[in-house]
Amino acid sequence: MSTRVGIFGGTFDPVHNGHISIVRSFIKSGLIDEMWILPSPSPPHKTDKEITSFDHRKKMLELVFSNDENIKISDIEEKLPLPSYTIHTLQYLKQKYPDNKFYLCIGGDSLADFKNWYRAEKIAGQTDLLVAERPEADGRDVSEKFLQNTQFVEHTPVNISATEVRKELQKNGEGLQDQVPPEVLQYIRDNGLYKN
Numbered sequence: 157m158s159t160r161v162g163i164f165g166g167t168f169d170p171v172h173n174g175h176i177s178i179v180r181s182f183i184k185s186g187l188i189d190e191m192w193i194l195p196s197p198s199p200p201h202k203t204d205k206e207i208t209s210f211d212h213r214k215k216m217l218e219l220v221f222s223n224d225e226n227i228k229i230s231d232i233e234e235k236l237p238l239p240s241y242t243i244h245t246l247q248y249l250k251q252k253y254p255d256n257k258f259y260l261c262i263g264g265d266s267l268a269d270f271k272n273w274y275r276a277e278k279i280a281g282q283t284d285l286l287v288a289e290r291p292e293a294d295g296r297d298v299s300e301k302f303l304q305n306t307q308f309v310e311h312t313p314v315n316i317s318a319t320e321v322r323k324e325l326q327k328n329g330e331g332l333q334d335q336v337p338p339e340v341l342q343y344i345r346d347n348g349l350y351k352n
């Protein structure tokens with residue numbers, strides 16, 4: 157039987173408990189055997205912002221998921237041509253790993269915005285989507301054509317965003333214990349990240 161692999165992309169600047177809980181929910185759904193997390197080198201929709209280096213963002217993810225055998229941090233988007241459009245990444249993965257079945261895993265807010273993604277219809281037409289809810293973004297209010305191959309996984313929404321985490325880090329970073337794992341906070345301190 158083919159291995160069912162969930163693909164979860166994002167900026168992860170930095171990885172936070174919202175990302176971690178969503179990853180756990182996708183795994184817990186039983187719909188995938190492995191989760192591959194793909195930090196994006198230069199997300200197409202975030203070109204106007206300063207982004208922490210790919211290496212730092214990847215290392216923070218590795219710190220969090222190092223004990224999970226079924227979770228892999230992949231740097232393929234760093235090797236593929238920019239910008240990293242999901243359709244190209246999926247095509248590459250399907251070609252390189254023909255025995256795997258890939259599922260695109262996204263949060264409810266990304267599903268609500270999905271129609272704006274590059275080649276959204278093509279992605280939805282050839283890839284199964286797994287969606288976990290996110291507060292303030294009801295993923296179910298989405299055009300039928302994007303829902304045909306979509307399954308919603310059970311998920312208790314966690315109201316954290318990397319934007320808010322970065323704002324807090326620029327102040328003093330206190331009070332983030334419930335939002336960012338200790339090893340990531342330590343890494344951020346050790347490397348002087350998010351200072352300005």
Ligand code: ATP
Nearest residue numbers: 166167168174178262263266290314316317318319
């Ligand atoms: P930013 O605030 O910088 O836009 P973010 O917190 O939204 O960042 P991303 O790296 O852009 O994080 O998100 C990657 C993926 O994680 C997206 O599919 C997004 O929907 C999902 N995600 C992020 N935070 C949460 C959360 N709290 N709950 C559920 N999904 C989330």
